[in-house]
Amino acid sequence: METPAIPLPKDEREQQILDRLTVIRDKLLLLKRDRTKYIRTQDVMELYDQLVEQVKQLNHIRKGEHKAENRLDKVLEGCLQLISLFFMTIGRTTEVPAAYALTSTIKRLLDHLTEASLFSPKDLTSISNTLGRLEGIIQNADSEHSPYLVELLAQREALCKSMLANLRKQLDQLDxxxxxxxxxxxxxxxxxxxxxxxxxxxxxxxxxxxxxxxxxxxxxxxxxxxxxxxxxxxxxxxxxxxxxxxxxxxxxxxxxKGIIPDAFQDKYTILINIRNELEKLSITQAWSLRETDLYDFQRQLDKIDEARVDGNWLDQDGKPAELYVHGTLLYLIRRSYGYIYYLMNSSEPVSEALLPIYNQLQTLKRCLIEVQNSGGVGSVRELYPYSMKLNSIDNMRVDGKFMVGDDIPEGQGNVSELLAECFDLNYELRVAAEELEDAGKETPPSQPAA
CATH class of the missing domain: 1.20.58 (Methane Monooxygenase Hydroxylase; Chain G, domain 1)
Known part of the structure; x- marks a missing residue:
């Protein structure tokens, strides 16, 4: 894992915490890369508890005083970012750790909007709504989560709100x-x-x-x-x-005409690939996204973004990029952060183990609503495919729960609620179809004219 050139901690106790955090980070990365099985809640919580313990020890050592950033801070940031994305992946999207990665992305977006002074009311409304949701998560945080993490998130959320208010002032100056x-x-x-x-x-x-x-x-x-x-x-x-x-x-x-100089071609190619991959994920995210994958995109973007000197990139001779190159690269970075923000915001409160079932039910619900809006069905027989699919999903439950092996993945309530909604829609359509069929039977055939 590549670590930026930042000094090691001078305090021996911090060095020991750094060593333990490095082990935790490496375990998180190995878990992230394993695509042979879904990510289990117990595996994530075990590493989360280890991380919280290290955070507690660090807080005790620093006693709220810390001036110069060292390697420990960077590794801790990586661990918190990863654990946050893991909480999204296992479906615990309404808990404090899941909010951490989103606040990081919002801060990046606000930094860029402030720097470029290019933003619309829609941009600010979306971020404001998300911050409002995160504020609710922080206020309802339970004792299971580290007070340090809750306090850190509250500070980050307050900072983002302050930046947002400053941007709003700029728009308020316009008639x-x-x-x-x-x-x-x-x-x-x-x-x-x-x-x-x-x-x-x-x-x-x-x-x-x-x-x-x-x-x-x-x-x-x-x-x-x-x-x-x-x-x-x-x-x-x-x-x-x-x-x-x-x-x-x-x-x-x-x-x-879209031609980038050779000196900046490498950065441009990387950013184009990231933007294109994230764009694909934004279209197919319900079926193909594992939130932890966003970590690699973020890390690449952060590295390029932070490589700027006085706001601009330098070529091999130390010359700053011209306006065209600077504007093009910044657009790609901002667009990519925007996609990451969208994908995190779209994360469903369901474990990836249950996502295939959840996504099928989402599709079924949309189809049933579409049928209902277009006037219903002519006969009960037309509903057979929907009924059979719903019953097959319902029959997958064991004692009312969707199991994967011996595990009970997160998001049971959300999946069961969606299944019940589909059954209700199907029932309403069936009742309407039966009434239509009965009405047809009661109406006598018209007599031929004499």
Whole structure:
């Protein structure tokens, strides 16, 4: 495992904790890589308890005082990140440890939004909703979880809320009509960046976006955004500056046509591959995602992101990347963190062992709702395939539980509740179909005209 060049702890007691944490981290990595069997709750909890014990000892040594970061902090961060993703994988998504990885990703996103000053109200609303959910998890934390971890999460959540409030202030400086223009410009900027990183560059696609920018520019009066009475709108200068950035970016993208210099080609290739893999997972995540896999993506992204010097990447000669390269690489990093945020947020409160059943029931529920919304079925016979599938899943239970070997995986309540919902929908459709059939029997056939 590659560890950044950060000094070892000077305190002998911290060195001993570092050694034990390294063993725990390696065990977590081995467990993560084993695809031959699903991840069991008891295996995760055993390592979690070991980790909490080391955190307790470290807290006792430092007594709340710690200034310089050393290797121990980095390894501890890796352990907490991994254990958090393991809690998601086993379906314990509403517990404190599961929230840790999400706060890390939110902090990254907010750092980037603040740095770039490119964000829309939708971005902030989504993050705000997630932070609200995490706050509920922290407030309802039980005694099973380390007070240190609960306190750490509360601090991180408060920091994220503070950063979010600062971003909101920037949007609040815009008059309402300009907020819509601002959001449209953000959307165009992101669309151009996406077009710029496609396998095949399309000049016409980017030109269309540039035309939309020109339309917005043409709506200005003497270089300002004004209301119907001709009065300058509040925030006109901010939106005008953003429009200028968008137009400049469109010109640069059309000139460079997606070609990255050799000096930064390696980073670009890595980031393109990460973005593409995460995009695939965002489409198929219900069937193919093991949350612990996100750790490797995060680590690669963090490494490239943290390699910047004064906010920019340097080539082999120490020269900073030009605006085109800088903007392209940053877009890919931000897009990838965005996918990771989405995938973590979409994590189901069900163990990966039960996910195949849970996903089948989700599909069945969607189908039954679709049938119901389209007017139901003409006869009970049409419901046979749904009934047979539901009964086959119901028959998998042993004493009311879905077992995997001798284990009872997490998420039993969620799967049983979803199964019950499907049975209810199926029953409602059957009753409606029976009433339809009975009504057909009672109606006498029409007599032929005399």
């Amino acid at each position: 309402e009509p300009l907020q819509a223009v601002y959001e449209r410009l953000i959307s165009i900027m992101r669309s151009m960046s996406l077009a710029n990183t496609k396998a095949k560059f399309s000049v016409s696609e980017v030109q269309k976006f540039k035309s939309k920018l020109k339309e917005i520019q043409d709506s200005m009066v003497d270089g300002k955004f004004v209301d119907p009475e001709g009065k300058e709108l509040r925030g006109s200068e901010v939106v005008s500056t953003l429009l200028g950035r968008c137009l400049l970016w469109s010109d640069i993208v059309l000139e460079r």
